Amino acid sequence: MQKALLRQLKRSIGVADEMALQHLLEKLSASPLADDPDVGALLRGFGDFIARVDSSYVQYERDLELRTRSLELSSQELTGLNETLRQELAGRENVLRSLRQAIRSLLPDEAAWTEDSHAIAVEDIGALSARLAGLVAERSASQRALSNQKFALDQHAIVSITDVAGRIVYANDRFCEISGYSRQELLGEHHRIVSSGMHPPAFFQDMWATITAGRVWHGEVCNRTRSGTLYWVSASIVPLLGEDGLPEQYIAIRTDITDRKQMEAQLSDQLHLVEELIEAIPLPVYLKDVEGRYIRLNRAFELFFNTRRENYIGRTMHDLLSPEDAKIHFAKDRELIERAGTQSYETEVHGRDGRRHDAIYRKAALTRRDGTVHGLLGIIIDITERKQAEAEVLLAKEAAEAASRAKSEFLANMSHEIRTPMNGVIGMTDLALDTDLDDEQREYLSIVKSSAEALLTIINDILDFSKIEAGKLQVEHIAFDLPRVISDSLKTLSLRAYEKNLELVCEILPGVPSHLMGDPSRLRQVVLNLVGNAIKFTEQGEIALRITLKAQKAGRATLHFSVSDTGIGISPEKQQIIFEAFAQEDSSTTRRYGGTGLGLSISRRLVELMGGEMWLESEVGQGSIFHFSVNLQIDDYPEQVREEAFVDLCGRRILVVDDNDTNRRVLAGMLAAWEIESVLAASGAVAWREIEQAEKPFDCIILDAHMPEMDGYQLAAQLHRILDKVPPMLMLSSGALRGDAQRCQEVGIAGFFSKPIASEELLAALCRLFGLPREAAGEAGEHLVTRHTLNELHRPLDILLVEDHAVNQRLAIGLLDKWGHRTTLAQHGREALDLLEGRRFDLVLMDMQMPVMGGVEATRLIRQREKAAGQSPVPIIAMTAAAMQSDREACLQAGMDDYISKPIKARALFEKLLAFGSQIELLDSLPTTFDYREALQRADQETVEIIAAVFLDLWPQDIARMRMALAATEALVVERAAHTLRGTLATFNATPPTRIAADIEARAHAGHLEGLEREIDALEGQIAALATALQAYCPAA
Secondary structure: OOHHHHHHHHHHHOOOOHHHHHHHHHHHHHOHHHHOHHHHHHHHHHHHHHHHHHHHHHHHHHHHHHHHOHHHOOHHHHHHHHHHHHHHHHHHHHHHHHHHHHHHHHOHHHOHHHOOOOOOOHHHHHHHHHHHHHHHHHHHHHHHHHHHHHHHHHHHOEEEEEEOOOOEEEEOHHHHHHHOOOHHHHOOOOHHHHEOOOOOHHHHHHHHHHHHOOOOEEEEEEEEOOOOOEEEEEEEEEEEEOOOOOEEEEEEEEEEOHHHHHHHHHHHHHHHHHHHHHHHOOOOEEEEOOOOOEEEEOHHHHHHHOOOHHHOEOOOHHHHOOHHHHHHHHHHHHHHHHHOOEEEEEEEEEOOOOOEEEEEEEEEEEEOOOOOEEEEEEEEEEOHHHHHHHHHHHHHHHHHHHHHHHHHHHHHHHHHHHHHHHHHHHHHHHHHHOOOOOHHHHHHHHHHHHHHHHHHHHHHHHHHHHHHHHOOOOOOOEEEEHHHHHHHHHHHHHHHHHHOOOEEEEEEOOOOOOEEEEOHHHHHHHHHHHHHHHHHOOOOOEEEEEEEEEEEEOOEEEEEEEEEOOOOOOOHHHHOOOOOOOOOOOHHHHHHHOOOOOHHHHHHHHHHHOOOOEEEEEEOOOEEEEEEEEEEEEOOOOOOOOOOOOOOOOOOEEEEEOOOHHHHHHHHHHHHHOOOEEEEEOOHHHHHHHHHHOOOOOOEEEEEOOOOOOOHHHHHHHHHHHOOOOOOEEEEEOOOOOOHHHHHHHOOOOEEEEOOOOHHHHHHHHHHHHHOOHHHHOOOHHHOEOOOHHHOOOOOOEEEEEOOOHHHHHHHHHHHHHOOOEEEEEOOHHHHHHHHHHOOOOEEEEEOOOOOOOHHHHHHHHHHHHHHHOOOOOOEEEEEOOOOHHHHHHHHHOOOOEEEEOOOOHHHHHHHHHHHHHHHHHHHHOOOOOOHHHHHHHOOHHHHHHHHHHHHHHHHHHHHHHHHHHHOOOHHHHHHHHHHHHHHHHHOOOHHHHHHHHHHHHHHHOOOOOOHHHHHHHHHHHHHHHHHHHHHHOOOO
16 A cells, blocks of 8 residues: 555554555444445455555556656657546546545535535545444443343333334334243234233224224233233334335334233222112212212112202202202302312201202211312212101100109009008007017007008009000119118018017128128118018028128229028019019919019019029028129218227136027128127037036127027026126017016026127127126116117207198007107198297108198208298108109209108118217207317417318308219218318317318218218308417417
């Protein structure tokens, strides 16, 4: 190669020699650019071009040589040489022109640079070579980018290429993977190979019409894999057009959307289900957008409003309702959309019948995931018929209530009419039995009394059963003392047991809480019924009541009661129905033993109301055991220390003499609880032996009045004849008869009680006995201790008796005179008002139903007069023959302090007067003036100064809390407030209010809230006087 040419190539494109140039041309020929026809032609002509340029340089050198020798050449030779040169130059121009045209086609943007055929000189070959090298590099980069794009596309898309006939000429890996076919199986096939048959022919006709027209087609296609599984793709088919503008190939790019289509199908199914549910709902249902336009209605909506949904869709309430109705609903909709919650309201709507209907609209806001509201769902509930039914029910209810009131009034009147003569029968019989009678007269009167009491029991059962049937039987929730309730209950039955020579035993096991909250009256009723039945159906043996603690949790106790007898028993088939109303063993049982068959049914219902159950065990001829449980709240207030318990009983020894094993075990258990040592004797002979063998005398002897061979009286008389010093003796009798007290005094008995004796009574009696002088304890005389002497009434009362019935007047006056009270009689309420206007009575006994003016009206007027005059209220006790709770509530609402049911029983009246009498005595005994300043000076000064300010701030709240609790009959709250005040008042040496607070506390603890209002009034007055003195005494307070 000519040296000048080599220098030019090296300077422009870095080619050092001819081999390097050949290597570059080979490399360019092997590159992808060479596939382009124009580039290939350029590369093929480039070698010839270089050769021709080299030849030109050689020729130039020859020319130079020829010119050197030109002078030597002839003119003919010069002419031939010039022609040759012209031909070679023309060839060179042709090569450059071809190169220029190639560059113009490859680089259109360089066209201006190559327009002039003379613009490219030999020296610019380097620039041309540089442009070719750049073109090769750009084409290589484009190829790499295209390859990368193809790789990325193959990774995520399903790609195939078909010819104009639809035959597959290219399929990527994703297409093979999803279809299940290999590439060899796909190539040359039509896409029908993956057709699912799910699309109609028109679908594919539209596709081919689009792509053959040179337009891109988009759509979703369901295909089938080789295994038969369906899959969905989102496809785009792009036609590749030739120079003539017609498709030469089709590229299909698809994305797998099978999961999305499945989710859409599930969602569609769910939406379809919702649609069906909405359509199936028999109530009008609608959907609205946030603008209030209806977008969906169900068939029930169309039927209710007699319209078609097309009339509603896209319209608002303003288009469909009156302005007034539309305004209401629009405001409700806006409120719901703003709150994004639920809504319910009642309004009126026009139905298809043209009438206005009462309806309830219930709506819920529809929200997106981000919480924004996009509409609301509403349901319309037609309540017209319900409203009409409610009105009818209300009318029926009012009619039923009127009938119920009429029934209640009838029962009350009948109760009054029945109980009033029975009051006379039972009461006068009691009075007559207290007089001197011969045996025959006493027997006749006893029969009259027992018959009247049996009739009263039947009446009470019928009334209770009527309450149960009416669902009005209720239980109270007050504080009570369980041992006392049980003792009082059994004492009323002890005489019946004694008359049948039955032993009546009660055992309350250790652990049973004494102070409970519940209904003591209903508990007493159940015990009386079960024990009464046991006595009725038992001819010999014993009746035992046993109480145990079954469970205790969260301040409540479940108690288990069992009443066992040795009576006739009950057959298994009859045990299934014994608790049903009017059920008895058989008709012969009714004829022999009497009764209504209601007692057990009532008792079981009462037990259920107290949270328990009732069941029995029985064997014919062997006896029965009736069980029941009750769940009661435990009164957790601390046990009060009895005033009598000032004597230390611990360590004393007592001899218990009783022929009944159960009685001995029960008494021994009571004594052991007080740490008293007991020695048990089953007969008088054993007792005498124990006394003789004792190393030191017994502190007390407890005797059973009725024992075989030697009874308690005989043993007591023998002890007094033989022993120089006899311990105090306590006699327990199954039945207290006339003359028992005198017999006790004759044989030196110090105390007499009926069986079963309550632990509290026994404790009080022992304390009283041991508190007496020892020499007096063994004497008879006036020191005989009985349950009445333990609650002795201290002074007679001045009582106003308001009663219109002559028999009841005679009975009440007879009882009151017998107990030493002074009685004034008023025939009706008006007369009572006149008497009270000019005289102060301690207590009023007020009948409820009287001519001229009844008891309720009279009480109301008495209270109004007292309030106007600023007088303290006189205690008023209602005497009502009505057994209904509503009548008793009417008594208390009128201002009465308490009530007592007719027929009046002497013991119940005695206890009422005892409670009010002690209260009256307490208030009367308070000094008219008390020097609180002097009392404060005797108190601990430091303590007074510390608590004075707090006391002055809090005592009005304590009084207010006591009044509120009293009004709500919350005995426990009253008790605790009184207890708090009592302790503080004692610190100030304030005797009068301390005594009152202590009495309130004790009464509330026993559940006796009657009459406490006047005591609270007195307490408030005394504390006010103390507060005045305290403020003067401690100015800083």
